[in-house]
Amino acid sequence: xxxxxxxxxxxxxxxxxxxxxxxxxxxxxxxxxxxxxxxxxxxxxxxxxxxxxxxxxxxxxxxxxxxxxxxxxxxxxxxxxxxxxxxxxxxxxxxxxxxxxxxxxxxxxxxxxxxxxxxxxxxxxxxxxxxxxxxxxxxxxxxxxxxxxxxxxxxxxxxxxxxxxxxxxxxxxxxxxxxxxxxxxxxxxxxxxxxxxxxxxxxxxxxxxxxxxxxxxxxxxxxxxxxxxxxxxxxxxxxxxxxxxxxxxxxxxxxxxxxxxxxxxxxxxxxxxxxxxxxxxxxxxxxxxxxxxxxxxxxxxxxxxxxxxxxxxxxxxxxxxxxxxxxxxxxxxxxxxxxxxxxxxxxxxxxxxxxxxxxxxxxxxxxxxxxxxxxxxxxxxxxxxxxxxxxxxxxxxxxxxxxxxxxxxxxxxxxxxxxxxxxxxxxxxxxxxxxxxxxxxxxxx
Amino acid sequence: xxxxxxxxxxxxxxxxxxxxxxxxxxxxxxxxxxxxxxxxxxxxxxxxxxxxxxxxxxxxxxxxxxxxxxxxxxxxxxxxxxxxxxxxxxxxxxxxxxxxxxxxxxxxxxxxxxxxxxxxxxxxxxxxxxxxxxxxxxxxxxxxxxxxxxxxxxxxxxxxxxxxxxxxxxxxxxxxxxxxxxxxxxxxxxxxxxxxxxxxxxxxxxxxxxxxxxxxxxxxxxxxxxxxxxxxxxxxxxxxxxxxxxxxxxxxxxxxxxxxxxxxxxxxxxxxxxxxxxxxxxxxxxxxxxxxxxxxxxxxxxxxxxxxxxxxxxxxxxxxxxxxxxxxxxxxxxxxxxxxxxxxxxxxxxxxxxxxxxxxxxxxxxxxxxxxxxxxxxxxxxxxxxxxxxxxxxxxxxxxxxxxxxxxxxxxxxxxxxxxxxxxxxxxxxxxxxxxxxxxx
Numbered sequence: 070x071x072x073x074x075x076x077x078x079x080x081x082x083x084x085x086x087x088x089x090x091x092x093x094x095x096x097x098x099x100x101x102x103x104x105x106x107x108x109x110x111x112x113x114x115x116x117x118x119x120x121x122x123x124x125x126x127x128x129x130x131x132x133x134x135x136x137x138x139x140x141x142x143x144x145x146x147x148x149x150x151x152x153x154x155x156x157x158x159x160x161x162x163x164x165x166x167x168x169x170x171x172x173x174x175x176x177x178x179x180x181x182x183x184x185x186x187x188x189x190x191x192x193x194x195x196x197x198x199x200x201x202x203x204x205x206x207x208x209x210x211x212x213x214x215x216x217x218x219x220x221x222x223x224x225x226x227x228x229x230x231x232x233x234x235x236x237x238x239x240x241x242x243x244x245x246x247x248x249x250x251x252x253x254x255x256x257x258x259x260x261x262x263x264x265x266x267x268x269x270x271x272x273x274x275x276x277x278x279x280x281x282x283x284x285x286x287x288x289x290x291x292x293x294x295x296x297x298x299x300x301x302x303x304x305x306x307x308x309x310x311x312x313x314x315x316x317x318x319x320x321x322x323x324x325x326x327x328x329x330x331x332x333x334x335x336x337x338x339x340x341x342x343x344x345x346x347x348x349x350x351x352x353x354x355x356x357x358x359x360x361x362x363x364x365x366x367x368x369x370x371x372x373x374x375x376x377x378x379x380x381x382x383x384x385x386x387x388x389x390x391x392x393x394x395x396x397x398x399x400x401x402x403x404x405x406x407x408x409x410x411x412x413x414x415x416x417x418x419x420x421x422x423x424x425x426x427x428x429x430x431x432x433x434x435x436x437x438x439x440x441x442x443x444x445x446x447x448x449x450x451x452x453x454x455x456x457x458x459x460x461x462x463x464x465x466x467x468x469x470x471x472x473x474x475x476x477x478x479x480x481x482x483x484x485x486x487x488x489x490x491x492x493x494x495x496x497x498x499x500x501x502x503x504x505x506x507x508x509x510x511x512x513x514x
Numbered sequence: 515x516x517x518x519x520x521x522x523x524x525x526x527x528x529x530x531x532x533x534x535x536x537x538x539x540x541x542x543x544x545x546x547x548x549x550x551x552x553x554x555x556x557x558x559x560x561x562x563x564x565x566x567x568x569x570x571x572x573x574x575x576x577x578x579x580x581x582x583x584x585x586x587x588x589x590x591x592x593x594x595x596x597x598x599x600x601x602x603x604x605x606x607x608x609x610x611x612x613x614x615x616x617x618x619x620x621x622x623x624x625x626x627x628x629x630x631x632x633x634x635x636x637x638x639x640x641x642x643x644x645x646x647x648x649x650x651x652x653x654x655x656x657x658x659x660x661x662x663x664x665x666x667x668x669x670x671x672x673x674x675x676x677x678x679x680x681x682x683x684x685x686x687x688x689x690x691x692x693x694x695x696x697x698x699x700x701x702x703x704x705x706x707x708x709x710x711x712x713x714x715x716x717x718x719x720x721x722x723x724x725x726x727x728x729x730x731x732x733x734x735x736x737x738x739x740x741x742x743x744x745x746x747x748x749x750x751x752x753x754x755x756x757x758x759x760x761x762x763x764x765x766x767x768x769x770x771x772x773x774x775x776x777x778x779x780x781x782x783x784x785x786x787x788x789x790x791x792x793x794x795x796x797x798x799x800x801x802x803x804x805x806x807x808x809x810x811x812x813x814x815x816x817x818x819x820x821x822x823x824x825x826x827x828x829x830x831x832x833x834x835x836x837x838x839x840x841x842x843x844x845x846x847x848x849x850x851x852x853x854x855x856x857x858x859x860x861x862x863x864x865x866x867x868x869x870x871x872x873x874x875x876x877x878x879x880x881x882x883x884x885x886x887x888x889x890x891x892x893x894x895x896x897x898x899x900x901x902x903x904x905x906x907x908x909x910x911x912x913x914x915x916x917x918x919x920x921x922x923x924x925x926x927x928x929x930x931x932x933x934x935x936x937x938x939x940x941x942x943x944x945x946x947x948x949x950x951x952x953x954x955x
Contacts, residue, residue, distance in 0.1 A: 194829075235834035235882050243881035247833040250887065254639055265638060265916065272886075375723075382725045417697065419681040426828065427569065429641050432681060438728045439682050439695030440735035447736075448702060484721040486730075490714035493707060500708050508715055509722060509729035 079103040081481040082373055083110060088479065088514045089335050089381075090114045090367055091176030093391035096461065096476045111367045115360060118175040125172035131207065132165040134158045137200045139282070158199040163415075163422050164408050166206070168400040170386070171393045178210060181363065183386060184334050185209040186422065189224050189256060190430035191233045193423045201229040201285060202423050217327060217357035218318045221257060225275075225310050228285050234428065237280035237287065241295035244272040251428050257317045259326040263302060270299040274308035324353055331362065336372055337380040338434055345371050382437045383514050385418035389449065392506060395478055396457025404456025410449070417445035443507060450506035454499045463498040470495045474505040483510060555817035558862035561899065561936045562814055564823045565661075566803070566851070566869035567648075567683065568843075570830030571640060574874035574891030574919075576840050577613075578627055582606035585911035590879040593837055603627065605904060612845035615852030616896065623902035624855075625894065626954035628928055630909040632890030632921025636873065640831070640887070644872040648685035650926055650945055660929055661822055662688030663944045664937065672735060673742055676813070677824040678806040686824055693824070694739045696813075698805055701740040701747060713737060742819075746812045803827040803846060807854035814858050814865060821937060830871060834882035855897055864899040866936045866955060868928070876917055890921035893928050895954050899936075905952045927952055 083102035087094030091114070094102065102110040118126070135158060141151040170179045186209060193202050205227050212220040224230055231237045231248075239245035249271035253263045277294025278287045299308045304316055317323060325341075328349055332341045341349070352358070352365035366372060383391070389411060393400070401408060415421045419442075420431050465473040471491045475483055483491065487508050494500040505511060556562070580586045581597040583606060600608025601617040607627075609617050619625040633652040637643045649656035658666070661675050666688035668674065675686050675693030686693030704712050716734030718727070806825040813820060827847055832839050851867060858865045874891030890909055906923035913920065926949045930941035935955035942948050 235884060238834070238882050240881040243879065245833050245880045245882050245884065246886040247831075250638065254641075260637075260639055260642055268638070276881075379724050379726060382729070419679070427640065427831075435687075435692075435725055435728045436681050436684075438725065438732040440732055440739045441679065441695040441697040442681075443732050443736040444697050444701060444740075447704070451702075484719045486717050486719035486721070487715060490711045490717075493711040493714070500704075500711075503704070504708060504711050504715065507712070507733065509719075509726045509733060512729035512732075513724065513726045 078481065079107065081378075082107050084479045084481065085373065085378055085514075086110060086114070086367060087176075088387075088391070089372075090363075091180055092170060092387055092394055093479045093514075095395060096479070099479060107373075108368065111364060114175070114177045114367070115364045117178060123173050123175045123178075125174050126169060126178075129165065129169040129172055131203065132161055134161060134199050134203060137198050137285075155197065155199065159193055159423070160408060160412060162193075162199045162203055163412055164400050166422050167386075167390060167393075167411060170390045171398075171400060177363070178214070181213050181359075182206065182210045183422075184331065185213045185220070187334070187425065187430035188330060189227075189230060190425035190428050191227075191229050191423075192425050192427075196229045196232045198229065198232070198285075199423075201232070204285075205229040206423075214360040214363075215358070217359055218314070220359075221314050221318050222311065224256070225252070225314055226287050228280055228287060231278065231280050231287055236275060236278060239272065239276045239278070240293040241273070241276050241297075244269075244276045244295065246272040248272075249275050252314075253317065255429055257323045257326065258320060259322065259329075262320070262322040262326070267301050270301045270308075271313055273297070273299050274301065274313040275310050278310065318357065319355075324350060324357070327357075328353060328362065331359075332366065333433065334381075335363070335366060337377045342371060342376075345369055379513050381514050382434050383512060384431065384433070385415055385420035385437065385442075386422060387514070388418075388446070388512070389415060391479075392449070392453055392457075396453055396459070396502075398453060398457050404452060407452075407456075410452050414445055414449040414452075417448075418442055438512065446507050446512075447503075450503045453506065454503045457502070459498045459502055462502055467495050470498065470501055474501055477502070478505055478511055480510055483508070556814075556819050556821070556863055559864070560821065561864040561866060561938075562821055562823070562858075563932055563936045564807075564810060564825065564854075564865060564867040565685070566847070566867060567644075567685075567824065567826040568830050568847070568869060568871040569640075569644070569826055569828035570832075570871070571643075571873045571875060571887055572830040572843075572871035572891060573832060573836060573840055573885055573888075574871075575877065576836065576875075577610050577844060577894075578603070578629065578892045579608050579610060580606060580908065580911060581608050583911055585877075589877045589911065590885075592883050593879050593885070603904075605908065607904075607908065610841065610844045612841040613848040615848045616894070619852065619855070619896055620902060624898055624900050625896045625902050626900050627904050628893040628895065628923055628952065628954065629904060629906040630890045630919065630922030631870070631893045631906065631925050631928060632873070632919075632923075633925055634921075636889040636918070636921070638873070638887040638889075640872055645684065647870060647872055647925060648683060650929055657687075658689050659683070659685035659687050660944055661685050661824075662692065664688075664822075664933065664939060665691040665693060667943050668939065671819075673738065673819055675822040675824070676743075676820050678809060679802075679826075683824055683826070686822075693822070694735055696739060696743055696809065697747070698809060701744040703737070703740055743813060746816050746818070747809065750809065750812055804850040804853065807850050808857075811854055811857040814863060815861060817863070832875070832884050833880065833886060834884040836879075836884040851896060859898050864897065866895065866897040866899055866932070868932060869894045869896075870925070870928075874919060877911055877914060877919065878917055889915070889918040891919075893925070895928075899955055901954055903954075905954050923952075924949060931955060 080099060080103045084094060084099045138151045138155040141147050173179055191205060196202055208223050208227060212223055234248040234251055235245050236248040246268055250268045254260055273295040277290050279290050281288050296307055298305060301308055329341050348369060349362060349365050353362040371377060425431055461477050462470050462473045471488055487510055491501055491504055494504060579595050579600045581595050581600045587594045599611055602608045616625055646652045648659050650660035665675055670691040672691055672694045676696050677683055677686055677693055678696055678698060682692060682695045703709055716730055718730055722730050810823045829843055870893045871891055873887060873889055875885035875888040879885055909919040909922055926945050930945060930949040931951040933939045933941040933944055934951060
């Protein structure tokens with residue numbers, strides 16, 4: 070690929086791996102990974118921080134958001150004050166996660182959590198409880214690397230998801246189909262692997278749960294549950310939420326669906342090549358081991374091939390966090406109004422964490438590559454170079470600054486076009502890095 | 515909105531063009547484009563189509579309400595409006611009480627209601643059904659949107675179709691041309707030497723593989739779009755800042771939309787243009803449709819060479835507590851649309867606005883005072899060239915398909931009419947075959 074090094078180049082492979090399994094490596098991290106070898110780097114990424122813990126995670130503990138702000142009646146002044154308080158909590162939540170992503174030394178956990186957030190896409194815009202969004206986020210983090218079935222069971226009981234998909238209060242008399250449909254269509258099976266009748270029957274199985282707001286737990290109300298016989302995916306039984314989830318996640322179609330979702334976000338768009346599927350399915354196995362799947366994916370030869378290198382467009386969060394890491398910028402100590410700059414940038418780019426546009430999560434690919442997005446990236450890049458660490462570029466002699474900028478951003482090489490363009494501003498390290506941040510090479514991965 | 519006269523637009527564009535020229539923009543024909551926008555404004559009488567996408571599946575039965583039908587009252591005991599509550603349209607139907615402005619247009623014969631619009635074997639998936647509506651291809655997946663194919667067939671000019679906001683909807687993506695995404699705030703390009711270098715970044719390179727080629731195009735398109743629309747957005751930002759100052763904002767407080775021009779040359783500003791405050795709960799819900807349409811109105815009044823605008827409003831997935839939510843959203847829709855149509859009513863370019871959603875909702879309510887995903891729904895067409903009234907048959911509430919309405923009008927008949935009557939184009943070239951057209955324009 071144009072932006073990557075030639076095949077067989079250990080530095081290019083290492084940079085690629087650190088982008089996809091994390092948020093991109095700093096030059097010295099890429100050097101070290103290339104020196105250690107590809108397989109050893111995958112092992113280290115999969116092993117995570119180990120017993121000592123991740124110092125970056127320790128420095129960014131789960132935030133105390135304060136009390137949940139509930140409906141505060143009809144008085145406009147009281148409501149406004151409550152809305153402002155909740156807005157503060159929301160900003161704190163988003164800023165915390167960006168900070169965590171930026172500072173962790175073992176980034177795979179956060180990358181995986183971000184993947185799951187887009188998969189079980191839940192938005193604060195409807196949930197209106199940053200506390201429950203944080204709780205869901207932590208569920209995705211702690212259960213996201215194990216048996217997918219355990220995660221699926223936990224998510225069906227997740228209060229934020231229940232509010233988001235109106236699962237609370239669905240009764241036998243008039244079941245609500247929202248959760249049942251999205252559970253099959255988006256979370257576990259994919260379109261084409263179930264029928265409309267399956268959706269309606271699944272909705273019956275999911276009836277009877279109510280969110281108790283006193284302690285924010287879902288409680289089962291037997292009288293509201295439809296305990297009749299249902300036929301789902303060809304199986305007939307008195308399904309409830311648990312047996313429904315068990316049935317769905319044991320379907321072979323579910324395994325292939327999950328694998329494809331992961332492949333599309335970590336590797337390449339489109340269907341998973343048949344040979345890759347054949348190698349990855351056994352790794353996932355009947356135990357639905359997400360970590361084993363990710364490891365097999367990262368080690369797969371196709372993952373390092375030109376089919377995959379450069380095939381993804383960076384998601385806005387990947388673009389922003391990767392830049393913060395490259396330029397050593399902290400979320401709350403960056404230049405100027407850094408928190409509002411970051412949230413404003415992600416909002417303009419269309420990817421605010423905790424606020425996906427809908428239950429299908431965020432788009433992928435060329436949808437991110439609009440002229441409006443370039444404008445937002447220009448504004449962000451201007452801010453980033455105003456306070457970021459440009460030392461590796463600034464300290465290089467002008468003749469080698471363009472190469473130093475590529476190295477700083479984890480890129481193997483520029484196209485001749487970009488090299489010539491950047492050379493025009495090589496005298497000014499800020500302008501050079503600013504333009505490198507809006508180069509076509511840096512927009513993709 | 516008359517503060518954007520064409521003369522001022524020409525003046526501002528001329529400045530932009532001269533600045534870009536001085537900075538040495540050589541590659542993408544900035545001069546031609548800026549010059550084109552300035553000297554070839556949208557010809558008078560060329561009609562403009564504004565497409566409003568209502569995301570989430572708007573409940574058609576809560577929009578054009580069959581309040582007089584007992585079957586409706588029986589199916590939705592907690593949700594139904596009484597005949598006295600709705601805004602009467604005749605035929606036993608009435609508009610949602612929140613749609614007072616559109617009811618006014620109905621009275622002036624400027625609102626057409628196409629009833630029962632859908633397609634065969636409907637999908638109940640938001641994503642699949644929206645994809646079907648945007649590609650106009652229910653039978654098989656299509657990689658191009660219906661207006662993207664129109665772009666492909668009419669000169670491959672990305673300025674002819676514009677969407678508001680950062681992410682491009684699939685409906686504007688053609689095989690070789692995509693519409694432009696217009697930000698809702700003023701442009702800020704680099705200046706001087708940096709603008710020259712940025713312009714060079716947008717040069718196609720044989721070494722661009724995969725999505726990197728589109729990344730290059732988006733860099734280039736930003737210049738094109740900035741030089742066409744920059745003056746409009748910049749003027750809006752300035753007007754907004756003035757209005758904000760008038761409203762008594764503290765001096766020095768950051769403006770939500772800072773005035774930041776397309777910077778013809780010279781220094782590079784060092785502070786980013788981002789909102790001072792942002793709340794997740796309201797970011798996409800603070801009447802975004804009104805601000806999107808406000809920009810569209812400014813562009814139409816400035817006569818930028820755009821024939822199609824795409825705007826959107828989300829949040830219609832009312833599985834629970836539907837009545838309040840839908841009234842609020844339809845109220846927002848109503849206010850934004852009627853204000854917009856008022857702004858553009860007397861200009862030289864006729865404007866037709868069409869609003870659709872990916873599906874309507876199930877006839878029977880669920881336990882949460884909401885409704886689940888359904889099928890056919892109404893498409894609303896409004897504007898001064900519109901022939902008001904009902905088109906298409908109202909679906910029966912008793913002759914249902916597994917609880918869902920049977921469609922009476924194929925959505926491609928609506929598209930065919932819009933393509934032919936608004937965009938003066940042969941619909942078969944976009945839709946693959948002829949569909950019966952309707953008389954609403």
